[in-house]
Amino acid sequence: MKSRLEKVYGKLPNQKVELQKIELGLVDDVLSAYEDIKSQSDDLYSIVRESAQTLDSVSKSASDIISNVENISGDVNRMKDAFSELGIPMPDEAIVAERQLEAYRNELSELSSRAEIASNGLFNMLG
Numbered sequence: 001m002k003s004r005l006e007k008v009y010g011k012l013p014n015q016k017v018e019l020q021k022i023e024l025g026l027v028d029d030v031l032s033a034y035e036d037i038k039s040q041s042d043d044l045y046s047i048v049r050e051s052a053q054t055l056d057s058v059s060k061s062a063s064d065i066i067s068n069v070e071n072i073s074g075d076v077n078r079m080k081d082a083f084s085e086l087g088i089p090m091p092d093e094a095i096v097a098e099r100q101l102e103a104y105r106n107e108l109s110e111l112s113s114r115a116e117i118a119s120n121g122l123f124n125m126l127g
Helices: 004-086 092-126
Strands: none
Touching: 004 092
16 A cells, blocks of 8 residues: 555646646647747847838938939029020029929928938848
């Protein structure tokens, strides 16, 4: 006949096995959650990186357009001088174009500046 101690010892290995199964299950759960979170985080950082690159591209494109506006401003001034010398009014379309070019220069300058600041902020955040 088994003593009480033997009966207790006989039950202990079963309890250890069950405890190990539970612990292994928890490890699997934690590792699975970690992989999911890592994947989702990596996806978000990729989006942030792409956004920063897009903002950088917007800033450069706006600067290029501003350069075009500045290049044409000499022609605008010569056009205004020519109409003034002739003593005739500029066509309405030319007046609108002159005003719009100046408005584009101002708006695109603001856009370029803000896009560059945002891009730099995102790139700095990424490290």
